[in-house]
Amino acid sequence: MRKAVNRMMTxxxxxxxxxxxxxxxxxxxxxxxxxxxxxxxHTLRAFFLVDPPVWQPTSDVPKLSLLPIILGTLKATVVSxxxxxxxxxxxxxxxxxxxxxxxxxxxxxxIELLAGIPSVVMGFFALMVLATWLQDAFGFTYRLNAVNAGxxxxxxxxxxVYTISEDGLAAVPRAHREASxxxxxxxxxxxxKVVLPAAAPAVFASFVLAFGRAIGETxxxxxxxGNAAITSLSxxxxxxxxxxxxxxxxxEVVVGSEHYAAxxxxxxxxxxxxxxxxxxxxxxxxxxxxxxxxxxx
Amino acid sequence: MKSAALGVSVLLILAILLVIIGNxxxxxxxxxxxxFISQPPRDGLMAGGIxxxxxxxxxLVMLMSIVAVPLGVATAIYLHxxxxxxxxxxxxxxxxxVANLAGVPSIVFGLFGLGFFINFIGRNIDRATQPPGEVLWxxxxxxxxxxxxxLLTLPTVIVATEEALRxxxxxxxxxxxxxxxxxxxxxxxxxxxxxxPGILTGAILGISRGAGExxxxxxxxxxxxxxxxxxxxxxxxxxLGYHVLILSTQSPDVEATKPLLxxxxxxxxxxxxxxxxxxxxxxxxxxxxxxx
Numbered sequence: 001m002r003k004a005v006n007r008m009m010t011x012x013x014x015x016x017x018x019x020x021x022x023x024x025x026x027x028x029x030x031x032x033x034x035x036x037x038x039x040x041x042h043t044l045r046a047f048f049l050v051d052p053p054v055w056q057p058t059s060d061v062p063k064l065s066l067l068p069i070i071l072g073t074l075k076a077t078v079v080s081x082x083x084x085x086x087x088x089x090x091x092x093x094x095x096x097x098x099x100x101x102x103x104x105x106x107x108x109x110x111i112e113l114l115a116g117i118p119s120v121v122m123g124f125f126a127l128m129v130l131a132t133w134l135q136d137a138f139g140f141t142y143r144l145n146a147v148n149a150g151x152x153x154x155x156x157x158x159x160x161v162y163t164i165s166e167d168g169l170a171a172v173p174r175a176h177r178e179a180s181x182x183x184x185x186x187x188x189x190x191x192x193k194v195v196l197p198a199a200a201p202a203v204f205a206s207f208v209l210a211f212g213r214a215i216g217e218t219x220x221x222x223x224x225x226g227n228a229a230i231t232s233l234s235x236x237x238x239x240x241x242x243x244x245x246x247x248x249x250x251x252e253v254v255v256g257s258e259h260y261a262a263x264x265x266x267x268x269x270x271x272x273x274x275x276x277x278x279x280x281x282x283x284x285x286x287x288x289x290x291x292x293x294x295x296x297x
Numbered sequence: 298m299k300s301a302a303l304g305v306s307v308l309l310i311l312a313i314l315l316v317i318i319g320n321x322x323x324x325x326x327x328x329x330x331x332x333f334i335s336q337p338p339r340d341g342l343m344a345g346g347i348x349x350x351x352x353x354x355x356x357l358v359m360l361m362s363i364v365a366v367p368l369g370v371a372t373a374i375y376l377h378x379x380x381x382x383x384x385x386x387x388x389x390x391x392x393x394x395v396a397n398l399a400g401v402p403s404i405v406f407g408l409f410g411l412g413f414f415i416n417f418i419g420r421n422i423d424r425a426t427q428p429p430g431e432v433l434w435x436x437x438x439x440x441x442x443x444x445x446x447x448l449l450t451l452p453t454v455i456v457a458t459e460e461a462l463r464x465x466x467x468x469x470x471x472x473x474x475x476x477x478x479x480x481x482x483x484x485x486x487x488x489x490x491x492x493x494p495g496i497l498t499g500a501i502l503g504i505s506r507g508a509g510e511x512x513x514x515x516x517x518x519x520x521x522x523x524x525x526x527x528x529x530x531x532x533x534x535x536x537l538g539y540h541v542l543i544l545s546t547q548s549p550d551v552e553a554t555k556p557l558l559x560x561x562x563x564x565x566x567x568x569x570x571x572x573x574x575x576x577x578x579x580x581x582x583x584x585x586x587x588x589x
Contacts, residue, residue, distance in 0.1 A: 006479035017375030020394040030412040094303035116573040118509025120538040216402020218512040243404045267408040278400035
């Protein structure tokens with residue numbers, strides 16, 4: 001009886017172990033399935049090569065160019081990374097190399113608190129407060145633009161960059177620092193020229209994972225991006241991202257239409273991009289962990 | 298001196314946090330009256346309270362935890378207790394699948410919920426159990442939104458549970474097995490009780506994340522306005538986060554709805570922060586107990 005129960009529970013747990021793999025596979029399958037039916041040379045040309053590149057899915061002749069939307073996604077992502085990466089890394093360097101342990105114990109949970117702000121609240125803040133402040137300060141023509149959306153998105157990325165970079169910096173063996181001090185280097189020289197380069201893979205991984213989050217983030221961009229699918233390189237124009245387009249249009253789309261397929265195509269695109277960037281980021285982190293475990297502490 | 302420049306970035310982050318929370322607290326706290334949390338919205342969402350959104354969010358989060366916590370804990374138990382410690386290739390693949398699941402954009406979870414739970418599972422249940430033409434399961438509902446959110450919070454629960462399982466000393470397991478207990482008995486009587494606080498933390502942090510997510514429920518059951526409270530898992534529901542989105546983007550008069558909007562944001566933020574805080578407190582306590 002006890003043996004039978006044990007065997008049964010083993011089966012239950014191994015089944016549960018497969019959940020993540022099964023669902024990753026199903027997520028890809030079910031987002032791709034909805035777009036696969038219409039995916040051919042003709043629709044791909046409509047998505048990428050149509051001229052002029054406009055997204056007007058509900059006009060008489062639907063125009064389904066993804067270019068303005070991909071451009072909007074890239075603009076928001078670039079601005080957010082330019083904002084979050086330097087701040088996140090310098091905060092991580094400060095808290096791992098200079099802050100007294102007690103201060104570090106305060107900084108960490110506070111930054112986790114920032115990570116805990118729901119993205120719809122961040123979007124609300126960017127839309128209602130930040131956009132007005134930035135417009136008043138810099139005189140932007142449009143209240144909602146790539147700078148506003150990117151900075152708000154950056155707020156959400158800072159904790160990711162900080163946490164992963166800090167883990168990497170803290171994992172650099174003590175001996176590296178002591179060797180540097182013994183050679184007469186100052187604390188700052190050691191942090192900047194020894195510890196940071198040693199943790200470079202983790203810092204890089206934190207950028208990659210932040211990129212993955214930025215490209216897929218929805219609510220902040222939907223609310224603070226201005227929702228205009230225009231082909232413009234200017235950071236001061238309103239924008240539209242892949243995620244925001246799905247969120248805004250999936251509710252009203254005719255199921256089975258090319259527009260519907262285009263939205264699921266965007267979802268597939270997001271899934272594939274984030275899958276590749278996250279796998280890459282994880283791989284770099286794991287490799288660094290293994291390498292550091294090999295060196296003497 | 299140069300390190301002060303780095304310190305400035307920490308101050309900047311803290312300032313951002315303070316400004317966001319401060320702004321919402323100052324404008325939002327005074328909106329939260331008894332009427333606000335006990336009444337449904339009135340006059341086309343321009344007045345009244347947010348009771349249906351509070352109840353909807355609570356129901357959604359509870360259903361989500363019922364799905365996510367047992368499944369997440371079981372997955373972590375398999376990864377930590379049943380795969381060899383050196384790391385078998387299958388455990389490596391499973392772990393990277395968990396990490397990748399954590400990185401799937403929330404809007405893609407929404408698409409998946411629509412395509413899989415509603416259009417595939419729901420429609421097929423309808424085909425089997427409902428009279429032709431009737432739709433009960435094949436539409437957005439509390440159940441499907443909760444299942445979608447559960448998937449999104451699963452990685453948080455798995456990672457935290459595995460960390461908790463790691464804190465149970467190997468000696469205890471070996472002692473239990475040496476006494477003749479089976480592996481399941483060891484897990485149930487020794488490993489789970491020892492790692493309970495950690496598992497609880499993971500569950501709470503996961504729930505807190507799930508409570509604030511809106512993108513996955515956009516097409517899986519959240520409703521713009523419902524005069525009644527959800528009574529069944531097949532009902533649609535109002536949701537605090539979705540309400541914030543609606544009030545900030547669909548309002549005909551932004552200035553007039555601003556007080557309601559701030560009040561809703563405040564309630565949502567308070568809910569997620571309290572859950573977060575509870576999780577962090579339990580974790581810190583457990584860590585310091587283990588350190589001793």
